[in-house]
Ligand SMILES: Nc1nc2c(ncn2[C@@H]2O[C@H](COP(=O)(O)OP(=O)(O)OP(=O)(O)O)[C@@H](O)[C@H]2O)c(=O)[nH]1
């Protein structure tokens with residue numbers, strides 16, 4: 001099951017009450033006030049955790065409360081502070097306050113922490129209120145209440161893989177074949193006008209998020225076809241799958257088409273062009289020319305080329321497994337998140 005939305009209630013811990021107490025010891029008459037302060041409550045903090053990829057944790061649990069602070073005690077003992085409740089969510093989680101209708105946080109970056117509800121402060125014990133005129137205050141502060149909010153969590157998918165290729169290469173067909181997404185497929189170039197995401201589910205609960213985008217043609221960098229601006233939608237993917245029509249209906253050469261698209265990617269951004277690329281020759285099921293795949297491999301000797309068919313699904317599973325392995329390697333090699341990422345107090349967020 002893929003859960004991409006959750007409604008929950010969160011509450012930070014209340015502060016503990018300050019204590020009213022007086023020192024009582026033998027030979028120390030009128031020992032004075034000794035009531036300790038209450039402890040602070042725990043904050044509610046959300047953190048973007050790369051090991052999470054669904055909001056499933058929230059499906060069975062509606063209330064998330066941080067610990068309250070303990071009350072102060074005699075002998076100037078402060079109450080213990082409550083622990084913060086740190087809630088891990090997948091990267092790309094948006095947090096909305098459903099009562100105020102505002103976006104509180106966008107947890108896109110690995111390790112980002114945001115304090116969503118501030119804890120209550122502990123109250124001061126009566127020790128603090130001793131003055132020259134009131135040596136025995138019978139007053140201590142109560143703790144303040146921890147903030148609470150009703151939240152809607154929404155998981156905005158961030159694609160792992162971008163599908164690029166010429167119009168009609170079969171990008172949308174491939175996305176339909178591997179996911180529940182239903183992009184339009186027509187035997188006509190420029191069918192896809194808007195990027196579309198789909199989730200491929202692999203055995204063992206593994207998921208790959210793929211982005212299908214419009215086709216690219218020669219001169220797209222100068223505005224030909226649909227241009228190249230939509231490539232920004234795959235700028236943050238880790239891998240691109242470059243799909244080639246093995247039997248283009250205009251009888252163009254797949255290897256030439258490959259180079260054309262590479263040129264357009266490079267023109268858009270060297271960063272995008274330098275992403276890990278997997279090349280797949282599509283429409284194998286047509287089997288028009290049994291030598292076509294070998295010719296393509298000869299023409300692009302540095303590339304491992306997957307032979308697939310989005311229609312018959314041949315070769316699709318090995319392709320997905322390779323993508324998965326590559327993603328895993330790339331995740332593994334990523335630098336650790338900066339632990340110094342400051343937690344944003346909720347005050348600095350829109351409220
Ligand atoms: N025989 C065969 N036809 C395919 C295959 N994949 C796609 N097609 C056909 O190729 C045509 C274009 O497929 P699409 O999936 O729409 O291609 P696209 O790359 O998304 O095209 P744009 O959105 O225009 O960029 C359709 O008629 C598909 O049925 C395949 O593996 N085998």
Ligand SMILES: [Mg+2]
Pocket residue numbers: 171172173183184185191192212213214
């Ligand atoms: Mg398409």
